[in-house]
Amino acid sequence: DRLLMPTLLYCPYHDDQEAIFQTLGRDVDIRTRWAVSRVQVDEERRTATVTARRARQDADVEVRARAVVVTASIPALQRHTIDFIPPLPQDKAAAIASLECSSALKVICKFSHRFW
Numbered sequence: 001d002r003l004l005m006p007t008l009l010y011c012p013y014h015d016d017q018e019a020i021f022q023t024l025g026r027d028v029d030i031r032t033r034w035a036v037s038r039v040q041v042d043e044e045r046r047t048a049t050v051t052a053r054r055a056r057q058d059a060d061v062e063v064r065a066r067a068v069v070v071t072a073s074i075p076a077l078q079r080h081t082i083d084f085i086p087p088l089p090q091d092k093a094a095a096i097a098s099l100e101c102s103s104a105l106k107v108i109c110k111f112s113h114r115f116w
Contacts, residue, residue, distance in 0.1 A: 034054055
């Protein structure tokens with residue numbers, strides 16, 4: 001159980017963003033493609049413990065740090081796939097619940113000539 005300070009855990013990302021993470025995170029422990037299941041804040045110790053699983057692996061890993069940043073999609077937060085201990089403040093939980101997200105598809109087309 002080692003203490004990492006500070007730590008940034010980032011869940012989904014696109015391959016073309018790798019250079020951004022490497023540049024901005026020179027002195028930060030960045031972990032990508034981790035599925036976070038729990039974020040537990042210990043006010044007394046002033047730390048946060050994140051429980052996560054790396055893609056395609058079976059075992060959960062716990063990381064404790066003074067600060068963490070976890071990104072998650074709105075639908076994932078609405079499904080409560082991440083257990084926050086203590087729970088998120090009521091105003092934040094209400095804001096998450098009130099947002100509407102639907103499926104989307106991005107299509108990029110390349111034409112041999114301009115037709116417009």
